[in-house]
Amino acid sequence: MLIGSYSPSLVLISLCVAILASYTALDLTGRIATAKGRAVHFWMAGGALAMGIGIWSMHFIGMLAFTLPIQLGYDLPLTALSLVVAVMSSGFALWLVSQPSLPRRMLALGALIMGAGISCMHYIGMAAMQMQPGIDYDPLLFGASLLIAVGASVAALWIAFRLRRHTPYVRQIRGAAAIVMGIAIVGMHYTGMAAANFPDGSFCGALGSGLSGNGLDYLVLITTIAVLAVALLTSVLDARLESRTAELALSLTRANQELTQLALHDTLTGLPNxxxxxxxxxxxxxxxxxxxxxxxxxxxxxxxxxxxxxxxxxxxxxxxxxxxxxxxxxxxxxxxxxxxxxxxxxxxxxxxxxxxxxxxxxxxxxxxxxxxxxxxxxxxxxxxxxxxxxxxxxxxxxxxxxxxxxxxxxxxxxxxxxxxxxxxxSMNSNARLQLQLLQDLRIALEQHQFRLYYQPKFDAINCRPIGAEALLRWEHPTMGLLLPDRFIVLAEKTGLIIAIGEWVLNEACRQMRIWIDQGYSDWRIAVNLSALQFCHIGLVDSVAAALQRHGLPANSLTLEITETTAMSDADASMEVLQRLSEMGVDLSIDDFGTGYSSLMYLKRLPANELKIDRGFVRDLEQDSDDAAIVSAIVALGQALGLRIVAEGVETNLQQDFLTRLGCDSLQGYLLGQPQPADRFLVELEKNRVVEGT
Missing domain, CATH: 3.30.70.270 (Reverse transcriptase/Diguanylate cyclase domain)
Incomplete structure (x- = not known):
């Protein structure tokens, strides 16, 4: 009986190749499980080739590790056949673990087929030596090798099926499983080798025409490692590409969701838009x-x-x-x-x-x-x-x-x-009226339908006229003369108030220039500013342009803003008012007492005048609270060094009360009603004659 021996280094190499082949197989099952369409067939074919070469290489290196007292060779056709069997067995294994489920009966049948394939690969490879006389196999060890092949196949198929999905620490688990599978495959091989007995006088029939040589083991090893490395590298790169693609797809999905949210929801409240x-x-x-x-x-x-x-x-x-x-x-x-x-x-x-x-x-x-x-x-x-x-x-x-x-x-x-x-x-008629009014408002400026009426202001002590407040009117072609409460809200909603406000400012300055030329150089003209107009970035420039255009002294113009407007953004208001004040324009806080006052800011505002709201003046005679409020406003204004104007004076009792309190000037229907410019001086003269008589 010929006694064989093994090269420890090649045995170790065969074990490493078996582990590497097992890891490659497990990794490729993961690629097949996540691939779609034609890519599945690509990974199946490539995986079968890489896995088959890996298993066959482990077997062939294991055979090269075995030496006898005689020289050995390997028949090329039979060696190639063993490689084909290894590839086909690997392809079957990859197909089986790529199925949606793996019931026990299918697992058992698959293990038998795969075990038979691995055993065939091994014993065909042994037959490739063409020993004369033939190899004598020990029945017990031969049977053990078959059982090990089937058992290893069961373990390999079950592990591959379980680890085909990407889960946390899957690569570490695959590594440990690959070691177990590699040891099982090597165990089957060397058990089969141990079952072989070579009678004395045996010689290798494939020595002359088959594969042989000292460098054959290295050639197989290098080729196998190259194939497995390419397979692993391709798998890893594809996995990363798939992961990046999945991340991009997820990012795109989230971006689409955010865009949908923005397109269909209000950004402030998150409510549907x-x-x-x-x-x-x-x-x-x-x-x-x-x-x-x-x-x-x-x-x-x-x-x-x-x-x-x-x-x-x-x-x-x-x-x-x-x-x-x-x-x-x-x-x-x-x-x-x-x-x-x-x-x-x-x-x-x-x-x-x-x-x-x-x-x-x-x-x-x-x-x-x-x-x-x-x-x-x-x-x-x-x-x-x-x-x-x-x-x-x-x-x-x-x-x-x-x-x-x-x-x-x-x-x-x-x-x-x-x-x-x-x-x-019936409500639709009112809505249509508002819509028609809005359309008419857009062309009112172009067709010069706006008019200014002027309500005189009087010195409270001697009742001498000291100027006027410009009041806007709309001479509508069909509805007649409209007061601001009919259209100002519409003008503010559409932004037309900016253009209308500039017209009012320019027209009031033009009329004031006429009165100055007529000898009323000590008068002041008052113009109301809307909240939108006050916040408009071009306000200061518009005021300066109107004064320059008509050669009007800045102190002959008083700009009235409501208390609420002045306090809405106190810091920004302070800057605008300061620039107007530095220009020399008088500033009046209109409707004082009706807004949300802050005395801290009020004392800092560069205002010249406080105007008491007509709502307090109207009920002076009946409401002691209103009288107390008016008294407090007058006292506050005097303490801050501001002129006090009271509007809405309609009775002699109101006039007397406000004069005694210390108001500087008064205006109201009792003293003079709003008039167009061509009637203003005439009505003042008429009232003066009436009072004189």
Whole structure:
């Protein structure tokens, strides 16, 4: 019996190759599991080739590690056949573990087929030596090698199936599993080798024509490592590419979600915006058409929000809107929709069991808004006006429903605010009138339809005229002379107030120049500034241009701004007022006592005059509180060195009381009504003659 021996280094190398081949197989199963389309077939074919070469290489290096007292060679066709069997067995294994499930019966059958394939590879490789006489195998060890092959196949298939998904620490687990699988494969090989007995006098029939040589082991090793390295590197790079692609896809999904959120929701409150609301209304209409039922659309406008926003600043106003949205949304059902469509306007879409249920919902919303809000350490009080439409009945589509709800809301406002109003067809006529008025307003400047009327101001002591306040009127072609309360709100909403305000300023300065040329050089002309006009970046330049255009001394112009406007952004107001003051323009705080005063800022404002609101003057004779307020305002103004003007004087008792208090000047219907420029001096002279007689 010929006694064989093993090269320890090649045995160790064969073990390393088996472990590397096992790890490559496990990694490739992960690629196959995540691949899609034609890439699955690519990874299956490439994986079968790499895994098959790895297993076969381990077997062949193991055979090269074995030496006998005689020289050995290996038949090329049989050696190639063993490689083909290894590749086919590997391909079958990869196909099996790529299936959606691996039941025990399939696992057992697959292990038998794969074990048979590995055993065939081994014993065909042994047959490639073409020993004469043939190799004598020990039945016990031969059977053990077959069992080890099947057992190793069971373990390999089960491990590969379990580790094919990317989970935390999967590479570390695959490494440990590869060691176990490599040892099992090597164990099968060397058990099969141990089963082989070579009788004395045996010789290798493949020595002359087969594979042989001292460098064969290194050639196989290098080739195998290259193949496995390429397979592993490709797998790793593809995995990284797939991971990066998945990250990019996730980022794109999130970006699309954010864009959808921005496109369909209000950025301040997070509520649905007008676009999403329109879609929800269309869905509600379709649902009613299919299933019956009702829904109500409520247009909600906040009363008193603008004064709060002007007084405390936009940041506080934004916080208040958030609190309103949070409170209203917190009392809705999941199927209802609350949307913010702009500014302080909200729309509520509510499903109803009966049309009359809308009244209870509306009353609840009004009550929720009327409760005090705690914002920026301030207790803020506002209210809401609601316009209600019910579908079916008050419109056919979402545009008509919204338009009718808006009309109903304006009706609620005109009825006193802090309430709700159901839509009625007659309300549309008022809405159309407002729309027509807005269209007419756009062309009023071009067609010179605006006029200035002038109300005289008088010295309180001697009742001598000391100037006038310019008051805007609109000479509408069909509706006649309109007062500002009919159109100023529309002008502010559209931004037309800027252009109208510049016209008023220029026209008042032009008229004042005429009066100065007529000898009234000690007069002052007063012009009111709207909140939007005061905040406009070009205000100071517009004032300077108007004064220069008409050669008007700056101190003959008084600009009146409301207390609320001056305090809305005190620091910014201070800068604008300071520039106007340095120019020499007089500054008057209008409607004093009605806004949110801050004496800290008031004493810093470069104002020359306080103007007492007509609301306090009107009830002086009946309301002791108003008398006390007026007395306090006069005392405050005198302490700050400001002129005091009282407007709205309509009775002799009011005139006497205000004069005794120390007001510097007065204006009102008792002393002189607003007149156009061509009648102003005539009426002053007429009144003077009447008083003289």
């Amino acid at each position: 007008r676009t999403l609301l329109a879609d929800r209304i269309d869905q509600a209409i379709s649902k009613v058409a299919e299933q019956g039922g009702y829904f109500a659309l409520m247009f909600i406008d906040l009363d008193g929000f603008k004064p709060v926003n002007d007084a405390f600043g936009h940041h506080t106003g934004d916080q208040l809107l958030k609190e309103v949205a949070l409170r209203l949304r917190g009392h809705l059902h999941s199927q209802d929709t609350l949307a913010r469509i702009g500014g302080d306007e909200f729309v509520l879409l509510v499903e109803l069991d009966e049309p009359d249920d809308a009244m209870g919902v509306a009353a609840k919303q009004v009550n929720l808004v009327s409760r005090s809000f705690r914002v920026a350490e301030q207790n803020l009080q506002i209210s809401a006006s609601l316009g209600i439409v019910v579908y079916p009945g008050n419109g056919n589509d979402q545009l008509e429903l919204l338009r009718n709800a808006d009309a109903a809301m304006y009706h609620a406002k005109s009825a006193g605010k802090n309430g709700y109003s159901f839509f009625d067809a």
